Amino acid sequence: MDTDIILEMKSITKEFPGIKALDNVNLKVNRGEIHALCGENGAGKSTLMNVLSGVYPYGTYEGKVIYNGEECKFHNIKNSESKGIVIIYQELALSPYLSVAENIFMGNEQLAMKGVIDWDKTRVKAKEMLKKVGLENEDINVPLGSLGVGKQQLIEIAKALAKKVELLILDEPTASLNDKESSHLLDILRELKKQGITCIMISHKLNEISAIADSITVIRDGKSIETLVKGKDDISEERIIRGMVGREITNRYPKRKNCKIGDIIMEVKNWTVYHPDNANRKIINDVSFNVRSGEVVGLAGLMGAGRTELAMSIFGKSWGQKISGEIYIHGKKTTINNVKDAVDNGIAYTSEDRKNYGLVLIEDIKQNMTMAALRNYFSDKGVVDSNKEIIDSEEYKSKINIKANSINQTVGTLSGGNQQKVVLAKWMMTQPDILILDEPTRGIDVGAKYEIYCVINELAKSGKAIIVISSEMPEIIGTCDRVYAISDGEIAGELSKKDMSQVNIMKCIVNHSSNR
Template structure:
């Protein structure tokens, strides 16, 4: 029996003058869950697209079960038993689970009509084999993101694949949903499916994977056995150096209260919320998914109304009816979904950076001062160390970390008094995370009041002066820095 179900040797791929892959090696053993790790822009997606038949390599060799193969397209990859589940879900929301699984290859009756009875029966059997609780007659659009992810897995398995690639599958899942996904992955392993797992979340890698291959700047760095490795070793391999001060924090809370929230309520969303944020303070908000944290922040920012209570900034009670009102008063919000809510992806870095500050860049009431605009863009590219070919480059071409820095620059340009950061490092690699932490710390040192909403407990514990914990729309605790432990936060988040 061949031990390696997949071998990729010296894979190279260029796009114009850009060398995306330069001699990458990767192997996958039978029944293995093997992680592919690297910073954004390291070449992970390009390598997977080569394996999935989307890109053709310039050179290199791919072997499946010891035999050299030439994968010329997606259907070719499927024929070789390879399935790829991309980070963005690509199901049709107004079709049922069964219709999505068999889309384009529906079983037909002797009359040439779709045999829905057979299709539903076969789909339900596939779902049952994986131990999933899914009704195949349900419209996909009615399912949670977690269940849609499971439908993607069933669809991939329906092609009789033996190699499954999962790209950031847990980015939008709760902790409990992640556990269910891991149970499904173990079932797949038992059924003879080998998996390539892409994630930036070290906790997941050490829970579910057997080995980890690290790539950096399109080159192969090395492969380690997960149980014999450590987060510090992985970080050093990813970024090419040790991150000795991963979390940078200089506590600089001042006496002056910037934001005061009193008894804020929104029916069925959040109830009787009170807290304050001082100059130079980073106040954390923690809680499980659905606790109401993001909705509370949107209410403070004017994007989400509230029924009762008050919001005051520097002692002045605010009557905020829109986001424009909040921005005018000095409140800025970096949203949790930068692609949908934070950026205009098809426009330039410079366009996005100045989008919220145009009226202060006017030469007169009709014309933007190009001199002021260029100066502002250059200043933030330099101060936030934004890696971009030019200010005119499409923001979609940047890595996740650099996109997040552009969103930060857009709001810092408005000179806010309060900065709300909702999941600021989601989908950002470890090197960029460290840079963002340094930026946040520097802003607090300069006296900016900051609210940090995060689902990552190490981030909350290491970056915040104190932490508000929410559960089911209610504030269950406000913990001082000395009280910040994962056990403490989770006890108040779960009601345990």
């Protein structure tokens, strides 16, 4: 390993009101390497990178940032970018309404005389940047919003390359990507490494970290714990987890004990849904399935299979048009035309996009927790019982172990795992019989995942019917009693617990696709 150090962060301490987010953290990154930062949600990874990039300016933290041998005192992102440090956040800083070329040079416009944008130069350079990330055949004039998330992530990297990046920081770059897109992005990072670009990667996907990282620094509770080096130390997933949580996790999926599977609570028959913008495009075709009391049923499938569309259309016809089919709850045919009907009939749905559809980020924990149940459980004749709101919010905060100063803390300041717990609490408060959990552990760490799985087990044990949608096959296999494989908007197969394996699920999907 090249011992030329491009970055050293010494004794970094950063405090917020009531909490020490970073406590004497040290980090060394070698030039030209891919360096991973691992840790549980709230460990301080993103805070450390915000110190480096100038989001938290010099003077708001203690310690030194030494880059290319000199101490840097960044006061904003522009300062760090001028030195070749570029950070790409999980929520991409792109405009869906601008063209690909405009996005690549947003904030870094190619100017001609008198400050006028040189569009010819912009287009030529945009093509050069796209070629570097494997998108040389992409139309630079189309609106960015017309492209998939995988391509948008690569365009964000192209945007960084246009700023003459030396140190590229990626925060959860593959969290929203499918396996194929993730693999392509990791290949791009390997190519950037060959070009001499140093990368710092924050990720909870430990299999990717083990595969691509040259060094791994583990942060726990705001402290730097250790740095593992490929070829010298054990960098297996189990070893990384031990560093992250401070203990061995022998079983990532807790067993459900004394959980009796009972009668069918919800049955969906011949469910068909058309695309909301195209009345001739059928997305869900004649789907039938059921879920029982105390049972966790998985919906497995590749990206674009129609799992989320199926769930949202069932949850008060939140997605689609020309929806047909029947829903039976406790054996009784039920009409559900909107979200209110769904909630009144005991159905809850947690969205895969918690920040846009699950939470109001500027409100506190209490308000987010109680909003879905406000009408039915926290008010009488239109008058809200504020005391009951506080008592129940405190109870759920404790019950599912939400790590926060109080129920009055703003949800936007919580880590991803704790935000997800608030979403779960919000819908648990509506006292549902059926919970549909769409990607319930996306973008959260292994420790927080384990806690979410424990919550799912408790809900099943209490007699709830749970539907889990997940892109992670091991999660489906580890948490579910039964699984339906979804392909092209249809049921490709049903597997019991004993028949459940990644191979068998993929066989169902592939065989169904080839027989269409």
